Amino acid sequence: MAAAPSADAALLKxxxxxxxxELGARMVPFAGYSMPVQYxxxxxxxxxxxxxxxxxxxxxxxxxxxxxxxxxAAAFETLMPVDVIGLAPGKQRYGLLLNDEGGILDDLMFxxxxxxxxxxxxxxxxxxxxxxxxxxKIGSRCQVLPMPGHALLALQGPQAAAVLERLAPGxxxxxxxxxxxxxxxxxxxxxxxxxxxxxDGFEISVKAEDAERLARLLLAQPEVQPIGLGAxxxxxxxxxxxxxxxxxxxxxxxxxxxLTWAIQxxxxxxxxxxxxxxxxxxxxxxxxxxxxxxxxRVGLAALxxxxxxxxxxxxxxxxxxxxxxxxxxLGPSLDKPVAMGYVPxxxxxxxxxxxxxxxxxxxxxEVAPMPFVPARYHRG
Numbered sequence: 052m053a054a055a056p057s058a059d060a061a062l063l064k065x066x067x068x069x070x071x072x073e074l075g076a077r078m079v080p081f082a083g084y085s086m087p088v089q090y091x092x093x094x095x096x097x098x099x100x101x102x103x104x105x106x107x108x109x110x111x112x113x114x115x116x117x118x119x120x121x122x123x124a125a126a127f128e129t130l131m132p133v134d135v136i137g138l139a140p141g142k143q144r145y146g147l148l149l150n151d152e153g154g155i156l157d158d159l160m161f162x163x164x165x166x167x168x169x170x171x172x173x174x175x176x177x178x179x180x181x182x183x184x185x186x187x188k189i190g191s192r193c194q195v196l197p198m199p200g201h202a203l204l205a206l207q208g209p210q211a212a213a214v215l216e217r218l219a220p221g222x223x224x225x226x227x228x229x230x231x232x233x234x235x236x237x238x239x240x241x242x243x244x245x246x247x248x249x250x251d252g253f254e255i256s257v258k259a260e261d262a263e264r265l266a267r268l269l270l271a272q273p274e275v276q277p278i279g280l281g282a283x284x285x286x287x288x289x290x291x292x293x294x295x296x297x298x299x300x301x302x303x304x305x306x307x308x309x310l311t312w313a314i315q316x317x318x319x320x321x322x323x324x325x326x327x328x329x330x331x332x333x334x335x336x337x338x339x340x341x342x343x344x345x346x347x348r349v350g351l352a353a354l355x356x357x358x359x360x361x362x363x364x365x366x367x368x369x370x371x372x373x374x375x376x377x378x379x380x381l382g383p384s385l386d387k388p389v390a391m392g393y394v395p396x397x398x399x400x401x402x403x404x405x406x407x408x409x410x411x412x413x414x415x416x417e418v419a420p421m422p423f424v425p426a427r428y429h430r431g
Contacts, residue, residue: 063083063112064084064085065112065202065262066263067111067204068085071087076088076277076279077089077090077279079280081175084111088280088281094285094383095383098278098282098286100278101208102209102250102286102384104209104275105206105207105208105272106276107205107206107269107275110204111204112175113175114172114173114174114197115256116170116185116195118171118189118193118195119196120192123167124163126189126192129328130148131146131147131148131149131328133314133315134315137315140163141163142228143229143243144160145158145159146158146160146313147159147313148181148184149330149334152302152304153332154304155299155305155308156184157173157174157180158299159172170241172254182197200258201256201258205246205247205248207247207252207253208251208252211250211252211253212244212251212429214272214274214275215242215253218235219235219242226244226429226430227244227431228243230244230245235255235265236265238257240257241255242254248283248290249287249290250286250428251427251428282383285383290422290423290426291391292422293308293310294378297377303393306334307346307347309348311338314338320339344396345396346393346395347395349391349392349419350390350423351389351418352387352416353387353388353389353407353415356387357388360379361375363375363379363390363392363409364407365405366405366406366407366408366413367398368405369406373394373405374395374398377390378391382424384423384424385423385424390416401418402417402418403417405417405418
């Protein structure tokens, strides 16, 4: 009998896999891929380097696709509570795919390329289901074109723009949530000024065969170091940004997730394109206050130096369980434990005391505003 394949044998590899191994990365399974969780410098050093200089992330596990055709924007808008039709060419927006109960199936980014084309980036663990859903719902109205032959890199940190300006003169014209086609050291790419760290930075889509050349070019710059998934997670948590599958899922609405900022006025009750998306009655009812919200996502800061991790239960001090932690760790920039979780709206005000249960013992925390570390996006 043949030996059963190892778990690692089933994992996909990004175009930068060999480079990660060469750089000494510790590889772990993530979203069906073998991905670098950290390099020899370690998570804390990588986190702090990104905050101080520029970090290079391989995010090629994420899904990239295009929606093409004159009806693409209007069709895509039927799947989300956000303004797709009104997004100007050259600009990017955050979106939420919802189910019929208003639960979040995935959060994503979409970019208006002009010429009736939208470029969409979805989460790696959700990409197959997302593409199938989009094809099922709007495939008759526009072309749904996955981009499996592309890699995705992120260069993040306060020196990211200077690095790219050196290699792609003129790229500094982009401001937060804008982008376009560029040449980076002669490598054709598509870049947006955005990211998942709270820092200024860029996400760069490039053909798979060009990915290693581009990555090596960026790593050759003195400001740039490779950064793994561990620091990506700590950076995004300090920035108050959600991780799908932890802080967001199909049972959570945008209102419960404190993502109402992503629902533009034109899609809300009383506006010209109100509703018309899955779960609209529930989501708009929660927004309007006609449907009560049972829980809300909040930031939490520990009052003792005890890391609080998901899925720790949250309790009223000395009393009943009221929620749970969905993401938590020791924030390297803050040198104190921070977390996100869900609590009843009555306990969601900043300063509210709450206990997290860690190994059976209560750890005092308080509800804290997010982001924990101020964002430094370049808005122009």
